[in-house]
Amino acid sequence: MSKSTIAIHLPDGAVREVPAGTTPLEIASSISPRLAAASVVARLTPLTANGTASGAKASEAGEAAMYAPEDKTAPRLVDLTEPMTEDAKLELVTEKDAEALKVVRHSAAHVMATAVLELFPDTKLGHGPATDSGFFYDFYREKPFIPDDLALIEAKIAEVVARDEKFERVYEPREKALDEFSRDGDFMKTHFVTRFTEPGSQVSFYRNGRFVDFCRGPHVPSTGRVKAVKITGLAGAYWLGDEKNPQLQRIYGTAFFSTKEMDEHFKRLEEAAKRDHRVLGKQLDLFSIQELAGAGLIFWHPKGAMIRKVMEDWMREECMRRGYCLVNTPHVMRRELWKVSGHEGFYSGNMYTPMELDDAEYRLKPMNCPGHVLIYKNSPKSYRDLPARYAELGNVYRYERSGTMHGLLRVRGFTQDDAHIFCTPGQIESEVAACIDFAEVVLKTFGFSEFKVELSTWDPNDRAHYIGSDENWGLAIRSLDSVLKSKGIPFKTIPGEAAFYGPKIDIKLVDVLGRLWQLSTVQFDFNLPARFELEYVGEDGERHQPVMVHRALFGSLERFFGVLIEHYAGAFPLWLAPVQIGLVPISERHLAYAE
Amino acid sequence: MKAAGLRVETDARNEKMNAKIRDLANQKTPYILVFGDKEEAAGAVSVRTRGKGDQGSMPLSDFVAKAKGLVASQSTEL
Numbered sequence: 001m002s003k004s005t006i007a008i009h010l011p012d013g014a015v016r017e018v019p020a021g022t023t024p025l026e027i028a029s030s031i032s033p034r035l036a037a038a039s040v041v042a043r044l045t046p047l048t049a050n051g052t053a054s055g056a057k058a059s060e061a062g063e064a065a066m067y068a069p070e071d072k073t074a075p076r077l078v079d080l081t082e083p084m085t086e087d088a089k090l091e092l093v094t095e096k097d098a099e100a101l102k103v104v105r106h107s108a109a110h111v112m113a114t115a116v117l118e119l120f121p122d123t124k125l126g127h128g129p130a131t132d133s134g135f136f137y138d139f140y141r142e143k144p145f146i147p148d149d150l151a152l153i154e155a156k157i158a159e160v161v162a163r164d165e166k167f168e169r170v171y172e173p174r175e176k177a178l179d180e181f182s183r184d185g186d187f188m189k190t191h192f193v194t195r196f197t198e199p200g201s202q203v204s205f206y207r208n209g210r211f212v213d214f215c216r217g218p219h220v221p222s223t224g225r226v227k228a229v230k231i232t233g234l235a236g237a238y239w240l241g242d243e244k245n246p247q248l249q250r251i252y253g254t255a256f257f258s259t260k261e262m263d264e265h266f267k268r269l270e271e272a273a274k275r276d277h278r279v280l281g282k283q284l285d286l287f288s289i290q291e292l293a294g295a296g297l298i299f300w301h302p303k304g305a306m307i308r309k310v311m312e313d314w315m316r317e318e319c320m321r322r323g324y325c326l327v328n329t330p331h332v333m334r335r336e337l338w339k340v341s342g343h344e345g346f347y348s349g350n351m352y353t354p355m356e357l358d359d360a361e362y363r364l365k366p367m368n369c370p371g372h373v374l375i376y377k378n379s380p381k382s383y384r385d386l387p388a389r390y391a392e393l394g395n396v397y398r399y400e401r402s403g404t405m406h407g408l409l410r411v412r413g414f415t416q417d418d419a420h421i422f423c424t425p426g427q428i429e430s431e432v433a434a435c436i437d438f439a440e441v442v443l444k445t446f447g448f449s450e451f452k453v454e455l456s457t458w459d460p461n462d463r464a465h466y467i468g469s470d471e472n473w474g475l476a477i478r479s480l481d482s483v484l485k486s487k488g489i490p491f492k493t494i495p496g497e498a499a500f501y502g503p504k505i506d507i508k509l510v511d512v513l514g515r516l517w518q519l520s521t522v523q524f525d526f527n528l529p530a531r532f533e534l535e536y537v538g539e540d541g542e543r544h545q546p547v548m549v550h551r552a553l554f555g556s557l558e559r560f561f562g563v564l565i566e567h568y569a570g571a572f573p574l575w576l577a578p579v580q581i582g583l584v585p586i587s588e589r590h591l592a593y594a595e
Numbered sequence: 596m597k598a599a600g601l602r603v604e605t606d607a608r609n610e611k612m613n614a615k616i617r618d619l620a621n622q623k624t625p626y627i628l629v630f631g632d633k634e635e636a637a638g639a640v641s642v643r644t645r646g647k648g649d650q651g652s653m654p655l656s657d658f659v660a661k662a663k664g665l666v667a668s669q670s671t672e673l
Contacts (some may be wrong), residue, residue, distance in 0.1 A: 283621075284622060284623065306602065314669075445669055446671075447671040569623075570623050571623040571625075571645060571646070572623070572625075573625075573669075573670065573671045573672075573673060574625045574626075574662065574665045574666055574670065574673045575665065575666045575667075575668075575669045575670065577602070577623075577624070577625050578602065579602055579603070579604040579619075579622065579624050580601050580602045580603065580624075580625055580626060580662065580666070581596060581601055581602070581603045581604070581624070581625070581626045581627075581628060581662065582603075582604055582605075582606060582615075582619035582622075582624040582626070582627045582628070583603060583604065583605040583606065583628050583630075584606055584612055584615045584616055584619070584627060584628065584629045584630075585605070585606075585607070585630060585631070586612055586629065586630065586631030586632075587631065588607075588609075590630055590631055590632075590635060591605070591607055593630060593634075593635045
């Protein structure tokens with residue numbers, strides 16, 4: 001397949017015929033030395049590429065994505081010094097490109113490992129990926145690192161950066177590499193090479209100076225490009241997450257292309273820490289979580305409960321104005337109900353375990369839907385009764401692993417502003433439009449002006465995974481799509497992200513620090529109406545199955561409150577403030593005037 | 596003010612005025628009203644608004660009308 005000349009297509013439409021083996025750096029240099037100097041890596045899309053999907057997936061597959069040989073037919077980031085052998089589209093990635101940051105952070109992990117091995121040569125290497133906020137590297141050492149070591153490592157990192165060592169990619173036969181790793185007692189590297197490479201293959205390594213690491217890259221051209229780097233923490237982690245295995249030391253760090261960007265990053269973190277709802281919750285006496293009662297369970301103190309009352313009153317009134325009926329349903333219900341609803345099957349692991357009473361087993365509700373379904377089913381319905389909109393501020397309990405709870409944001413008991421709409425297929429579009437409208441009003445009223453919308457649809461190639469008719473799925477997805485389009489709301493469609501029971505729209509609000517929070521959701525459900533055999537008599541006199549829509553706008557009152565606290569840094573707008581006016585009489589005799 | 600549906604807290608502690616103002620400000624209270632003989636005689640209040648500081652004195656009825664308006668419109672201005 002190899003050719004002597006290849007065609008490289010540049011973003012401006014130009015096509016360069018160059019000898020096979022030409023590198024992106026050579027192309028960059030021929031365009032301008034400045035571009036060559038500014039480039040970090042290159043994005044290469046072979047012209048034989050089978051779409052972009054496989055590339056996107058491969059980059060999210062965790063360890064396999066770090067070590068498994070790259071799919072050379074998919075779009076990918078490559079080193080500037082990677083010889084190109086096929087016709088391809090080439091884009092030079094500079095520091096401005098969002099993906100470049102991940103590359104420099106991965107390179108920073110190598111730089112840190114270089115520093116650690118120079119200071120502590122007996123250390124064994126685990127793996128060291130880039131993360132969303134920085135990078136880490138797992139190390140094994142008999143004697144654990146102490147905080148003073150981190151300062152030494154940081155100083156050594158500066159030396160490695162100053163040496164400006166080139167990152168070079170080298171290949172070695174797999175068996176030779178494995179021999180060397182096992183001879184040196186590098187049990188973790190042995191594991192990764194064994195697991196992620198094929199016998200008889202050439203294994204990819206990256207070298208900078210005397211440091212060599214099993215890695216498929218890509219990397220920045222040299223260690224000097226890691227201009228701003230800082231160690232941010234140290235934690236223990238068991239090898240392969242198993243507590244029977246040796247304990248590793250995970251050193252966290254972060255890296256940027258400039259100290260200015262890094263300073264801004266730490267300033268943002270500092271600002272976020274000042275707004276931490278757990279700190280403000282205590283300081284302003286809004287809520288607590290009590291050891292004696294259990295993790296993930298919220299106690300709303302008088303001031304927090306006052307804000308909650310204002311939120312609830314507003315929501316209930318708004319629901320009534322918009323034609324919802326308010327309902328209430330029990331917190332514990334018979335296990336039989338959860339069998340009919342299917343939760344016993346697909347959701348059991350998220351539910352509290354059953355409690356046995358004298359007549360039957362009961363379970364705490366993790367969702368309000370089956371309760372609302374029973375209300376619908378309790379009397380015959382005709383098309384004249386639809387849409388039926390039932391709303392409840394329903395307390396639900398979901399099992400979260402101990403140790404995973406986080407303030408108001410991740411809890412075991414919470415209150416959904418939950419509603420279910422039962423309607424005819426012909427009413428879908430106007431109901432969805434009304435839900436989106438309502439969601440926008442919620443966000444605006446509570447002070448969020450910016451949000452991001454995602455439409456999760458099915459993967460039609462995986463039909464067996466989804467329940468409900470093709471017709472209903474098509475109708476639901478088209479309605480969600482057309483409502484968003486007709487409202488001019490920008491959104492991202494994510495195929496394959498829908499739940500098995502229906503497509504959905506998720507609305508993520510953007511807070512004052514630019515952080516995204518998933519709160520509102522509008523979801524179709526083709527599962528429950530079928531399982532509970534819901535019906536209505538249509539205009540034609542025949543029985544039909546209604547369409548069911550779940551929607552929650554605050555999402556969870558607890559979580560929304562947590563986000564509000566951080567968004568406003570505790571300085572709630574007047575209409576939400578638990579105490580709106582503080583009275584200060586200058587002396588006791590003015591108290592009467594206060595009254 | 597309570598009759599107007601506003602949520603009010605009186606700091607009746609035997610503390611210095613400045614300490615009371617500081618504590619209410621630390622609780623991020625939107626409005627702090629200070630009053631003594633002068634205000635009482637005039638039917639006025641001296642208003643401190645969160646984030647804006649001392650706004651001077653205004654008739655009590657004007658203040659109540661203004662606060663009620665902001666609450667009713669669910670304003671996020673204050």
